[in-house]
Amino acid sequence: MMRPAPTRYRRKSSVSTTSKAYPRPAPPRQRTVLYTIIVAFIFVCILFYASPSVPVIQDLRLFHHTPTHKPPAQKNSTSGDTKWYSDWKWLNPFSATITLEEDRSVLPPLPQRPPIYTFYDADAEKGEKTKTAENKLLLLWRRAWWAQGFKPVILGRPEAMNNPLYESFQVHKLQPQLEAEFVRWLAWGHMGTGILANWLAVPMGPHDDHLLTYLRRGEYPKLTRYEGLGPGLFSGEKNAINAVIEEALKSPKLEQSRSLLDLVEHSAVTVEHKPDAIAFYDANANAEHYKAITTMLADEKAAGLQALAKLITSHLHLTFLNTFKDGFAVLTPYSDNAHILTEHALSLADTLRSCPSSPVPSSCPPNRQDCTPCSSISPPPVKMPEYFTNSSTVYTIGTVPHPFTLASLLASKKEITTRHIRRDTARDRWLTAVTENALGKEVGGASRVVSLKEIVAGEWGCARGLWITEDPPPNHKDLEYHFGFELSPFNVTARDPDTLPGSRAERKAAARTLHLQKDLLANAKEVLKERRADDEKTRTKQMVEAWNLADTEAWRFVRAYMAREGVERNKWEEEERAFAGAEEGRAEGWGSWFDRRLRRDWIEGRE
Structure with missing residues (x-):
């Protein structure tokens, strides 16, 4: 008589025969084949990626089933065979994913350069040697401010005459020093919001200095002057500038005064602390620190100005x-x-x-x-x-x-x-x-x-x-x-x-x-x-x-x-070429009168 099988072999499955069974895992041999196919597919992809016959733009998988138009080319975005596209996505690893062009790089948007103005009367009676030396100093001033992120612009009497307040100004007989200051402010008020600097005031400090950083923002809610710089540096917006001019012109002390700021309420102009990053080579600074320069200026002005330009260059360096x-x-x-x-x-x-x-x-x-x-x-x-x-x-x-x-x-x-x-x-x-x-x-x-x-x-x-x-x-x-x-x-x-x-x-x-x-x-x-x-x-x-x-x-x-x-600098230089302080040539009196409206439009960002 046969014994019954052991219980463990006769135990029924815990899964009901009426329920749906789970699929069985693939046998080891089938899994091996599947893994082999996957590895082979990856290997083929790598070979395709590295193939010299496949352009780089395809390596980045730019082309999808849905066609995509390339972004339109921007103005002034080429130089020879070099091309770029300015966009906030510039930190994308590969530019071609944005430009859809293999050789066009995505760069950060150009930062706005706030205008910084100075006044120079090119029509004043001066010797040629003096004009040449002054032009050297103006060029130095332009270059120093440009490197710090600003757009230097040299103004003259024509800008002042374009200010609607000029007519009220010219009926008065003023002290020569005050008259020169008024013309300077009228020219600034005509151009509008920005910075006004003497052309002997240059930035001399690190790029991240707090004042330079503030001025680069281009927003000046208050008309401001800076302690210790006298007439060396101002910042403000157009309405405030012209308001100060109007107030000064109405002052009963107008024809006896020597300073425009003495004719207005102190509250009209905010005074900030002396800045660390602005060097002003006015007569007082030269007399105190550079007596040799002061002596040369007194003996022969042109030679003294040339020496001063050399001194400022050495200090910038x-x-x-x-x-x-x-x-x-x-x-x-x-x-x-x-x-x-x-x-x-x-x-x-x-x-x-x-x-x-x-x-x-x-x-x-x-x-x-x-x-x-x-x-x-x-x-x-x-x-x-x-x-x-x-x-x-x-x-x-x-x-x-x-x-x-x-x-x-x-x-x-x-x-x-x-x-x-x-x-x-x-x-x-x-x-x-x-x-x-x-x-x-x-x-x-x-x-x-x-x-x-x-x-x-x-x-x-x-x-x-x-x-x-x-x-x-x-x-x-x-x-x-x-x-x-x-x-x-x-x-x-x-x-x-x-x-x-x-x-x-x-x-x-x-x-x-x-x-x-x-x-x-x-x-x-x-x-x-x-x-x-x-x-x-x-x-x-x-x-x-x-x-x-x-x-x-x-x-x-x-x-x-x-x-x-x-390209950015060449465009600016081309616009400013006819004016004082340019790399080539110098403004000759009224010869550039009719170019100034075009220049003002450019500064304000209009085409």
């Missing part, structure tokens, strides 16, 4: 050196193979660190008598780190190379192949090297390029560094308007191998390396200029760009940022 007291950092990643990329930056740093000549060598600016004069300090150091370090006392100069240029230099050959790039190089090598110290090794290229954009164009970073590309580097004039003072001429020269340490054989090897780097850099610049789609060089360049999307984005961003800076 000295203020820069005192702000960045720990010197300069010229970024040099991959210095052994790509040192040639930094030659321009090193030459510039060497010029910036050198103390400028001065007619009063041991002097300080009138607003900063506690400065460290150039004669008392050694030139600040120029360091050559491989990575960026955030410091408010170090000025950084970085050269962003195109990925093809860097690949050619690091490989020490002109011909770059797809096989070499894909198998022998990591992606975005330059950005990784520059940001690895701050961001670590695990961060991707998209995050790195956003960080660099903030360093280059953010409010904090743009005043503490200069970022350029290998082609083209900024010219001398661009640099002077960037820094706000005249620079000594300098030539970009490669390092001399004979000055390097080591044996004769090592120096000869260094000379060969330097010669090779020069040759490779020249070839890379030619490759970057090639635009024909069917050219092998163009295809190679596109392949390298596709492999290094973040490095390419950084190069295009910096190139466009510097180009836009030049």
Whole structure:
């Protein structure tokens, strides 16, 4: 007789036979096949992403099933083959996702430059030497205020005559000093809200000084003067300016007074504390601090004005050196193979660190008598780190190379192949090297390029560094308007191998390396200029760009940022070319009368 099966084998399932059973998990073999298919699909996607035949714009997956129109091109948004689009989305990692153009960079919107006015009577009787010297000082004044984020405008008597209050003014017989002050205020009142400065009052302090920051906002709710500056600086809006003029013209003391402000109620003009960042080289300051200049002005005015211009330039440069007291950092990643990329930056740093000549060598600016004069300090150091370090006392100069240029230099050959790039190089090598110290090794290229954009164009970073590309580097004039003072001429020269340490054989090897780097850099610049789609060089360049999307984005961003800076300044210079203080020419009396309405419209932002 057979025994019944053990109970555990005869136990019924806890799931009712009438309920729906759950699907069984896939057998191990089926799961393996599924995983293999998924991995193969990912591998194919990666190959497609890195394919040189696929444009960068497709790598970013810009094209969806629904077509999208490109944003319309903005006015003044090109310079040569460099293109940009100003938008608040500028910190998007890749510009092409916004512009739908592979080579158009998204830049931060241009900050509004509030107008700062000064008055200069070009028709006054003066000798030619004096006019030339004054024009030099006006140019210096324009350049210094432009570098601090303002739009300098030099006014003359025609602006004053366009003020409706001029008719009431001209019937009075005033003291010469008061008459000159009235004409100055009438010209300011005609132009409207803004800042009025004497052309011997210049900004001399850090970019983030609290007064300069306030003035850059362009909103002046109260008519204000500043303690210790006398007639050197005012700010206010149009109605308040003209109200003060009207009140002064009605004063019974009008024809006996020498100052416009003595004719109005004290409450009409607010008085703020003496600013730290404005230097006013008036007669009182010169007599107190620069007796040599005062003597020269008394002996021969033109020569004295030329010396004063040299003194102010030296003080602007000295203020820069005192702000960045720990010197300069010229970024040099991959210095052994790509040192040639930094030659321009090193030459510039060497010029910036050198103390400028001065007619009063041991002097300080009138607003900063506690400065460290150039004669008392050694030139600040120029360091050559491989990575960026955030410091408010170090000025950084970085050269962003195109990925093809860097690949050619690091490989020490002109011909770059797809096989070499894909198998022998990591992606975005330059950005990784520059940001690895701050961001670590695990961060991707998209995050790195956003960080660099903030360093280059953010409010904090743009005043503490200069970022350029290998082609083209900024010219001398661009640099002077960037820094706000005249620079000594300098030539970009490669390092001399004979000055390097080591044996004769090592120096000869260094000379060969330097010669090779020069040759490779020249070839890379030619490759970057090639635009024909069917050219092998163009295809190679596109392949390298596709492999290094973040490095390419950084190069295009910096190139466009510097180009836009030049376009903005050139437009302003063109508008102001006919007036005193311009780079070329000088206003000649009434010859520019009919151009002034166009100029006023431009200042007010009308087309």
